[in-house]
Amino acid sequence: MATEVTPEPTDEVLTRLQERFPGAVEAAPEPYEGLIVARDHLVDVATFLRDEMGYAYLSDVVGVDYPEEVNGLPPRFEVVYHLFRPVGGPLTLHVHADRENPVVPSLVPVFPSANFQEREAWDLVGIRFEGHPDLRRILLWDGFDGHPLRKDWHEVYYEEEKKPFGSRWPEGHPVMAESRTPLGRNLRYPPGWSPEDWRPTTDPWGYRPHDEVAEQKNPAMPVDRVVLNMGPHHPSTHGVLRLLATLEGERIQKLEPMLGFLHRCHEKIGERNTWLGNIPYTDRLDYVCSMTNNWPYVLAVEKLMGVEVPERAEYIRVIMGEFTRFLNHAVSVGFMCNDLGIYFTVMLYALEEREFILDLFEMTAGSRMMCNYMRFGGVAHDMTEEAVALARELAFERLPRFIDKVDAYLTENEIFRARTVGVGVLPPEQAVAYGCTGPLLRGSGVPYDIRRADPYSIYDEFDFEIITAPDGDVYSRYLVRLGEMRESLRILQQALNRLPDGPVMAGKKKATVKVPPGESYGRIEAPKGELGFYIVSDGSPNPYRYHIRAPSFVNLGVMGELCRGHLIADVVIILASIDITLGEVDR
Amino acid sequence: MYASLHLVKSLGITFRRFVETYVDDLRWFFKGGFGARYRPDTLPIRQSPTKSRGIFTVQYPAERLPLPERFRGFPFLIEEEGKLRCTACGTCARVCPPQCIWIVRASDPETGKPLREPAEFYIDISICMQCGFCAEFCPFDAIKMGHEIEIAAFDREKDLLLDLERLRKPLSYHAQIHPTEYAAEQEKKQARAAARARK
Ligand code: SF4
Numbered sequence: 001m002a003t004e005v006t007p008e009p010t011d012e013v014l015t016r017l018q019e020r021f022p023g024a025v026e027a028a029p030e031p032y033e034g035l036i037v038a039r040d041h042l043v044d045v046a047t048f049l050r051d052e053m054g055y056a057y058l059s060d061v062v063g064v065d066y067p068e069e070v071n072g073l074p075p076r077f078e079v080v081y082h083l084f085r086p087v088g089g090p091l092t093l094h095v096h097a098d099r100e101n102p103v104v105p106s107l108v109p110v111f112p113s114a115n116f117q118e119r120e121a122w123d124l125v126g127i128r129f130e131g132h133p134d135l136r137r138i139l140l141w142d143g144f145d146g147h148p149l150r151k152d153w154h155e156v157y158y159e160e161e162k163k164p165f166g167s168r169w170p171e172g173h174p175v176m177a178e179s180r181t182p183l184g185r186n187l188r189y190p191p192g193w194s195p196e197d198w199r200p201t202t203d204p205w206g207y208r209p210h211d212e213v214a215e216q217k218n219p220a221m222p223v224d225r226v227v228l229n230m231g232p233h234h235p236s237t238h239g240v241l242r243l244l245a246t247l248e249g250e251r252i253q254k255l256e257p258m259l260g261f262l263h264r265c266h267e268k269i270g271e272r273n274t275w276l277g278n279i280p281y282t283d284r285l286d287y288v289c290s291m292t293n294n295w296p297y298v299l300a301v302e303k304l305m306g307v308e309v310p311e312r313a314e315y316i317r318v319i320m321g322e323f324t325r326f327l328n329h330a331v332s333v334g335f336m337c338n339d340l341g342i343y344f345t346v347m348l349y350a351l352e353e354r355e356f357i358l359d360l361f362e363m364t365a366g367s368r369m370m371c372n373y374m375r376f377g378g379v380a381h382d383m384t385e386e387a388v389a390l391a392r393e394l395a396f397e398r399l400p401r402f403i404d405k406v407d408a409y410l411t412e413n414e415i416f417r418a419r420t421v422g423v424g425v426l427p428p429e430q431a432v433a434y435g436c437t438g439p440l441l442r443g444s445g446v447p448y449d450i451r452r453a454d455p456y457s458i459y460d461e462f463d464f465e466i467i468t469a470p471d472g473d474v475y476s477r478y479l480v481r482l483g484e485m486r487e488s489l490r491i492l493q494q495a496l497n498r499l500p501d502g503p504v505m506a507g508k509k510k511a512t513v514k515v516p517p518g519e520s521y522g523r524i525e526a527p528k529g530e531l532g533f534y535i536v537s538d539g540s541p542n543p544y545r546y547h548i549r550a551p552s553f554v555n556l557g558v559m560g561e562l563c564r565g566h567l568i569a570d571v572v573i574i575l576a577s578i579d580i581t582l583g584e585v586d587r
Numbered sequence: 588m589y590a591s592l593h594l595v596k597s598l599g600i601t602f603r604r605f606v607e608t609y610v611d612d613l614r615w616f617f618k619g620g621f622g623a624r625y626r627p628d629t630l631p632i633r634q635s636p637t638k639s640r641g642i643f644t645v646q647y648p649a650e651r652l653p654l655p656e657r658f659r660g661f662p663f664l665i666e667e668e669g670k671l672r673c674t675a676c677g678t679c680a681r682v683c684p685p686q687c688i689w690i691v692r693a694s695d696p697e698t699g700k701p702l703r704e705p706a707e708f709y710i711d712i713s714i715c716m717q718c719g720f721c722a723e724f725c726p727f728d729a730i731k732m733g734h735e736i737e738i739a740a741f742d743r744e745k746d747l748l749l750d751l752e753r754l755r756k757p758l759s760y761h762a763q764i765h766p767t768e769y770a771a772e773q774e775k776k777q778a779r780a781a782a783r784a785r786k
């Protein structure tokens with residue numbers, strides 16, 4: 001039920017921290033938010049915040065490169081952390097690092113969720129994390145030249161620092177991007193490096209940690225030890241994901257996801273783009289739920305701009321968001337059944353329902369999957385009467401029947417239960433420590449849902465439950481998804497019944513928006529978990545920093561733990577129950 | 588025996604669906620003869636959220652679902668009475684997120700002053716992400732999203748880099764695929780003309 005939300009004033013945290021660590025913490029100057037923490041005290045401060053102030057949840061780690069003075073602060077590297085308590089908004093910590101030798105202590109010992117994200121910050125921005133257990137590149141390959149999110153790094157097809165490019169108008173003669181490099185290849189090697197002479201000194205394929213796994217021979221039944229690569233092209237990884245596993249017989253000893261096959265440096269593209277131009281790019285993150293990808297981004301920018309969204313637009317956003325959640329969970333359950341060997345039956349039932357929802361999106365936004373629907377201050381088009389009628393038909397009649405059908409089909413089914421109950425158990429403490437969100441977290445019995453914990457939009461006006469299931473196994477996650485679909489329909493029914501009239505945009509749609517300098521973190525409860533956008537504006541027409549905290553990416557961090565000791569056949573189901581989209585993992 | 592009860596139930600659900608398809612086929616047969624279920628006029632019923640039963644497939648490309656008016660295909664330029672509406676203002680080239688619009692503004696051959704029309708206009712639809720921003724932000728309603736989707740081609744530069752000739756589409760095409768929008772445009776135009784006449 002609705003909890004009373006009391007956002008923690010950062011001042012109070014600051015007072016307590018200053019008492020405890022004199023001189024180590026100060027308030028961040030305008031236009032930044034939160035606190036600046038001295039590098040040497042970071043681990044202590046984080047431990048204190050976690051153990052004594054209740055900030056148990058590290059959601060986001062971002063590296064930012066400031067080669068010049070921006071917004072009144074000197075040149076530096078910066079790492080920004082967003083911490084959360086069970087209710088309320090973020091506590092933002094800034095840690096500054098030298099320009100010459102950017103090193104920051106690692107927070108992995110305090111928050112295991114920092115593991116992947118610190119590796120990402122090292123990979124893309126080039127900030128070292130001292131004490132990180134395994135600081136390797138994560139999205140790019142070992143021979144990659146440089147750290148792309150540094151401001152002085154240029155891609156191979158580099159044209160200009162910022163869009164719009166001057167060469168397009170008024171003298172726009174088309175040039176193909178490929179013609180800018182000799183063989184048309186989008187590839188550059190580090191200076192003095194050639195693929196022929198390259199003898200890896202590091203461990204580019206990641207096998208070394210697997211050599212060190214202790215052998216656990218069972219004397220009763222001697223089995224072989226195998227290192228197995230699952231993927232990058234494996235039908236049940238739902239994209240290009242490589243899972244590197246050490247097996248003892250058929251049991252997993254160690255498993256590690258290797259990412260980055262779909263990496264396109266979305267964040268660099270985003271920093272070249274205009275504010276507006278990023279909206280259609282967010283569609284391509286989690287391509288199953290593009291509506292909920294637009295949302296946190298416009299939310300973050302709206303926060304900085306300080307625009308009010310008209311009520312009808314908020315309702316439409318909620319309607320679209322909840323349809324997206326339904327669609328995602330339906331498809332996710334369907335694909336999980338595919339991975340279990342219940343080939344295509346449930347999945348095609350789910351896809352059939354999805355078709356209708358996509359029809360609705362197409363009718364309203366103009367596209368089935370790449371909706372590009374939300375704008376700063378509203379939505380792009382109003383819902384037509386036809387669309388509202390279809391939405392009503394779906395929310396009141398069609399979709400409830402689908403849930404009942406899946407429920408009858410799977411919930412008590414013996415084979416389904418035999419494969420899912422007790423598989424991939426995630427204890428609640430571990431789920432929080434690893435920064436898991438979404439159905440993965442709630443399937444472990446933690447009732448954390450941003451729609452309630454830190455309400456955005458108009459979610460505080462609706463009556464719905466946070467669904468949890470206690471056991472933390474694959475079956476629990478399935479139950480959570482099923483329950484959430486029902487709750488989504490409840491929200492949809494309320495929203496459609498109360499849909500007000502009025503404008504859907506605040507003011508006129510503008511091609512160039514003015515975003516005042518500052519930083520903001522917008523997050524929503526996306527179907528897969530917390531989707532957050534961290535943006536920094538320096539007042540120019542393009543974002544200075546644009547970072548995505550993708551739920552699939554962070555949730556995947558716990559994959560290795562979940563699989564340990566399970567059979568190789570269970571890996572597929574565990575992966576399906578985490579519910580990832582590679583477009584969002586690799587960005 | 589209990590242990591397999593739910594299995595039977597699950598199988599029942601699949602089986603019912605299987606039967607439904609054939610029952611529906613038969614029903615359509617009695618109503619409209621052989622293949623009635625697969626005629627274009629019955630497609631909306633087969634695909635309706637409340638009336639559809641059993642099989643749901645659309646036999647593409649023999650059958651096609653109608654595209655809604657707002658559907659975003661690839662952009663085209665509207666030609667009205669032999670003249671493009673476009674004034675080469677450059678707004679679309681600026682908002683285009685992947686920067687796939689190139690415009691050369693025409694200039695007066697004698698004075699060299701820029702004219703309000705494009706001399707060349709290119710859209711690389713192999714890069715276009717169909718976001719629709721160009722149509723959304725064009726101040727002159729000159730560029731709109733068409734409804735073509737089948738654009739497979741062999742040569743990227745030759746076939747997918749559209750120039751002014753291939754981008755130009757008559758107003759009637761716009762009126763046909765965007766009826767509501769077109770009607771609203773006409774209404775606005777008439778209102779403006781009426782206001783001018785009153786003055
Ligand atoms: S199509 Fe529209 S926005 Fe683009 S240049 Fe022409 S008038 Fe301007």
Ligand code: SF4
Binds near residue numbers: 682683686710714715
């Ligand atoms: S639809 Fe979008 S990507 Fe395509 S030309 Fe228009 S603005 Fe550019």
